[in-house]
Amino acid sequence: MSFIDLSKNEVQCKVVYYGPGRGGKTTNLLYIHQAMTEAVRGKMVTIDTKGDRTLFFDFLPLALGKIQGLSIKIQLYTVPGQVMYNATRKLVLKGVDGIVFVADSLRVQKEKNVESLENLRQNLAEDNIDIKEIPLVLQYNKRDLGGSNIPILSVEEMEEDLNQELQVPWFTGSALKGDGVFETLREISKRTVKYVSRKLLSR
Amino acid sequence: MQITALSFSEAEESGVGMDLVLSKESIDNIINVLDDDLLRAGADCVILVDRSGNLIVNRGDPANLDVVALAALSAANFGATAEIAKLIGEDDFALLFHKGKNENIHFTKVGKGFILITLFGKDVSLGLIRLNTAKVTDQLIPILGGEQ
Ligand SMILES: Nc1nc2c(ncn2[C@@H]2O[C@H](COP(=O)(O)OP(=O)(O)OP(=O)(O)O)[C@@H](O)[C@H]2O)c(=O)[nH]1
Ligand SMILES: [Mg+2]
Numbered sequence: 001m002s003f004i005d006l007s008k009n010e011v012q013c014k015v016v017y018y019g020p021g022r023g024g025k026t027t028n029l030l031y032i033h034q035a036m037t038e039a040v041r042g043k044m045v046t047i048d049t050k051g052d053r054t055l056f057f058d059f060l061p062l063a064l065g066k067i068q069g070l071s072i073k074i075q076l077y078t079v080p081g082q083v084m085y086n087a088t089r090k091l092v093l094k095g096v097d098g099i100v101f102v103a104d105s106l107r108v109q110k111e112k113n114v115e116s117l118e119n120l121r122q123n124l125a126e127d128n129i130d131i132k133e134i135p136l137v138l139q140y141n142k143r144d145l146g147g148s149n150i151p152i153l154s155v156e157e158m159e160e161d162l163n164q165e166l167q168v169p170w171f172t173g174s175a176l177k178g179d180g181v182f183e184t185l186r187e188i189s190k191r192t193v194k195y196v197s198r199k200l201l202s203r
Numbered sequence: 204m205q206i207t208a209l210s211f212s213e214a215e216e217s218g219v220g221m222d223l224v225l226s227k228e229s230i231d232n233i234i235n236v237l238d239d240d241l242l243r244a245g246a247d248c249v250i251l252v253d254r255s256g257n258l259i260v261n262r263g264d265p266a267n268l269d270v271v272a273l274a275a276l277s278a279a280n281f282g283a284t285a286e287i288a289k290l291i292g293e294d295d296f297a298l299l300f301h302k303g304k305n306e307n308i309h310f311t312k313v314g315k316g317f318i319l320i321t322l323f324g325k326d327v328s329l330g331l332i333r334l335n336t337a338k339v340t341d342q343l344i345p346i347l348g349g350e351q
Pocket of ligand 1: 019020021022023024025026027028052053054055078079080081082141142143144145173174175176177
C-alpha cells in the first residue's frame with residue numbers, strides 16, 4: 001500500500017524481494033546498502049537472523065530523488081525464503097507495491113524456484129492481488145557460478161520454468177558481485193512508481 | 204472536522220489494496236491532534252504509521268531516533284502480535300506496551316490500517332497516555348478516511 005503525502009509531495013512504496021531460501025535476497029540488499037551513499041539510503045535493519053538465514057525480514061529504505069516534483073521513497077524488504085516460514089512471508093507481503101523475485105541459478109534449486117513462485121502467487125491471491133497485475137521483475141541470480149564446476153540452470157531453462165506465463169522483465173545477476181543488482185532495482189522502482197501513480201491519476 | 208483523505212475504491216476493486224493519499228489539510232489536522240493531546244501531555248515523540256510500514260507523520264523530538272526503521276519494525280511487530288492473537292483465539296490486540304528503564308513505548312491500533320506509536324519517559328503516567336491515545340484515535344479515524 002503506497003502512501004502519498006501531498007504536504008511534502010512525497011510517495012512511499014513497498015518493494016519486497018521474494019524467492020527460495022538461500023537464493024540471494026539478503027545479499028541483494030546488502031549490496032545496495034554498501035554501494036549507495038548515505039544521502040540515498042537509510043539504515044538497514046536485519047532482524048532475527050540465525051547465521052545467514054533470514055527469520056523475519058530485512059529492511060532498507062531508499063530516497064530515489066524526484067519524478068515530476070514528487071519525491072520517491074522506496075522501502076525494500078526481504079522475506080525468509082525457507083518453506084516453513086510462510087506466515088512470516090505473508091506478514092511482510094502486507095501492502096506490497098512491487099516484487100523482485102530472486103531465483104537461484106543452481107540446478108539443484110530448480111524445483112525450489114518454481115515452488116517459491118507458486119507460493120508467491122498463492123499468498124498474493126489470498127490478499128486479492130493478481131500476480132499478473134502487480135509490478136514484478138525476475139532476477140536469475142548467482143550467474144557468477146557459470147564457469148565453475150557447480151551445475152547451473154541455463155537462462156532459457158529458467159525462463160521456461162518461471163517466466164513463460166508471466167512474461168515480465170528479467171535480469172541475470174550476481175548479488176555477491178553486484179552484477180544486475182542495480183538494473184533489477186531500477187526496473188522494479190520504475191514500474192512500481194508508474195503503477196502507483198497510474199492508480200493515483202485514474203482516481 | 205473536515206474529511207479530506209482520499210482512498211482508492213477503484214484500487215480496492217482491482218484487488219490491489221487501498222492506497223492512501225493525504226492532503227496538506229489532513230496532515231495538518233493530524234499534527235494538531237497529536238501535538239495537542241500527546242505532546243502536551245508529556246509524550247516525547249508520537250509517530251503514526253500504516254500497517255504496511257509507511258511512516259505517515261512523526262512529531263516530537265526524535266533526535267537520534269531512526270523513525271523510518273521504527274515504523275517498519277512496529278508494523279511488523281503489530282502484524283506478528285496479531286497472528287499470536289489469532290492463535291489464542293483473539294481477533295487482535297488493541298494495544299501493546301513496552302516498558303524500559305527510562306523510556307516507554309506504547310502502540311495503539313487506529314482503525315484497521317494504522318498504528319499510533321507513543322514514546323514517553325518515566326515521569327509520565329501510563330494511565331494518562333492511555334486515556335489520551337484513546338481520544339486521539341477517535342479523532343484520527345475520520346481524518347484517515349474512516350475505517351480502513
Ligand atoms: N556465488 C554466489 N553466491 C551468492 C550469490 N548471492 C548470494 N549468494 C550466497 O548465497 C547464500 C545465501 O544468500 P542470502 O542472500 O542470505 O539468501 P536469502 O535469499 O536471503 O536466503 P533466506 O534468508 O534463507 O531466504 C549466501 O552464502 C550468499 O553469499 C551470488 O550471486 N553468487
Ligand atoms: Mg535472507
